[in-house]
Amino acid sequence: RKEVEQDPGPFNVPEGATVAFNCTYSNSASQSFFWYRQDCRKEPKLLMSVYSSGNEDGRFTAQLNRASQYISLLIRDSKLSDSATYLCVVRLLNAGKSTFGDGTTLTVKP
Amino acid sequence: DTGVSQNPRHKITKRGQNVTFRCDPISEHNRLYWYRQTLGQGPEFLTYFQNEAQLEKSRLLSDRFSAERPKGSFSTLEIQRTEQGDSAMYLCASSFRLAEETQYFGPGTRLLVL
Numbered sequence: 236r237k238e239v240e241q242d243p244g245p246f247n248v249p250e251g252a253t254v255a256f257n258c259t260y261s262n263s264a265s266q267s268f269f270w271y272r273q274d275c276r277k278e279p280k281l282l283m284s285v286y287s288s289g290n291e292d293g294r295f296t297a298q299l300n301r302a303s304q305y306i307s308l309l310i311r312d313s314k315l316s317d318s319a320t321y322l323c324v325v326r327l328l329n330a331g332k333s334t335f336g337d338g339t340t341l342t343v344k345p
Numbered sequence: 346d347t348g349v350s351q352n353p354r355h356k357i358t359k360r361g362q363n364v365t366f367r368c369d370p371i372s373e374h375n376r377l378y379w380y381r382q383t384l385g386q387g388p389e390f391l392t393y394f395q396n397e398a399q400l401e402k403s404r405l406l407s408d409r410f411s412a413e414r415p416k417g418s419f420s421t422l423e424i425q426r427t428e429q430g431d432s433a434m435y436l437c438a439s440s441f442r443l444a445e446e447t448q449y450f451g452p453g454t455r456l457l458v459l
Contacts, residue, residue, distance in 0.1 A: 239387075269447070278436060278450040279388065322387050331378060331401050333448060335387030 238262060239325050241336035248343055252313045256339045258323030259305045266328040268299055270308050273320045273338065282308075282321070313343045347371060349451035351437050357457045358427055365423045366454045370439030377420050378438040378448060379412055381405065388436055394420060427458045 241258045248254050260268075268285035283290065285297040285306050296309040306323055320338040350369045358364050370377045375396050380388035391410070392402045396417035406412075409427075414420040424431055434455050438448040 243385075278452050280450065281447050284447070331376060331393035331395070332390040332403070333378075333388075334390070335380075337385065337387045 236261060237336075238334045239323055239336040241321075241323050241339050243337060243339060245340040245342055248313055248341070250313060250315060250343055250345055252343075253309065253311045254313060254341060255310075256308045256321055256323075256341075257305055258307070258336055259303075260323075260325045260334075261304070262325070262327065262334075263301075263304060264327055265304075265325045267326040268297075268306050269324040269326075269333075270295075270297060270306075271322040271324055271335075273322055275320075279322055279335075310341075313341075315343050315345065317341060318343050349437055349439050349449055351435075351451040351454050353454060354452060355455045355457075357459065359459050360427055360429060362427055363423065363425045364427060364456065365421055366435055366437075366456075367419060367421050368437030368439075368451060369419045370437070371449060374439035374441050374449075375417065376440045376446075376448075377414055378440075379420070379422050380436040380438065382434045382436055382453075383432075391422075424456075427456075429458050432456055432458045 270282040271279040272282045273279045285299045289298045294311045298307045322338045323336040352367045378393040379391040382388040394414040409425045412422045434453045436453045437451045440446040440448045
């Protein structure tokens with residue numbers, strides 16, 4: 236079993252739709268959580284950190300459920316520019332290593 | 346441009362050759378990370394430095410791989426006797442000080458071993 240698992244998709248949604256991605260992690264000692272976005276053949280870029288209380292940044296909402304060891308990302312009012320691969324990232328306390336999921340691919344269509 | 350830079354951006358080599366990649370982190374960042382990414386997979390951790398000290402190495406980093414960060418600034422990743430399975434994108438990232446800090450990625454070096 237992989238340490239961080241994501242549904243690879245693809246998710247194909249129309250503009251304006253709401254879409255949600257989940258990610259599960261296996262190491263209960265994980266302390267830091269992130270969502271990164273990666274466009275085709277580009278480097279990953281931080282989308283948002285995920286905090287225990289949940290957090291929102293515009294159309295994006297991230298949630299953490301430590302008891303069930305999963306993280307979610309909700310995108311509201313999808314735009315064409317949201318088309319990308321979304322990577323879930325988990326890190327242990329004071330660790331340098333980040334463990335990435337294999338990503339969920341989103342395509343937003345007109 | 347004050348982001349992470351990597352050189353070269355692309356490298357094509359023949360099996361058995363040695364290759365070296367360079368990463369220049371964001372200037373005030375003292376942590377530097379190397380990852381490898383193949384198509385359809387997420388980045389896989391290889392190693393990281395805090396200043397010039399190499400603090401962690403993945404088991405993915407075989408004896409043919411070596412990384413250095415001699416002055417705590419730029420870093421090099423060398424692959425000796427390349428194999429076709431080494432073909433991948435090699436990503437470098439840096440972060441400020443704390444493990445909780447965001448890691449900022451460079452554009453990567455895409456390696457193709459023929």
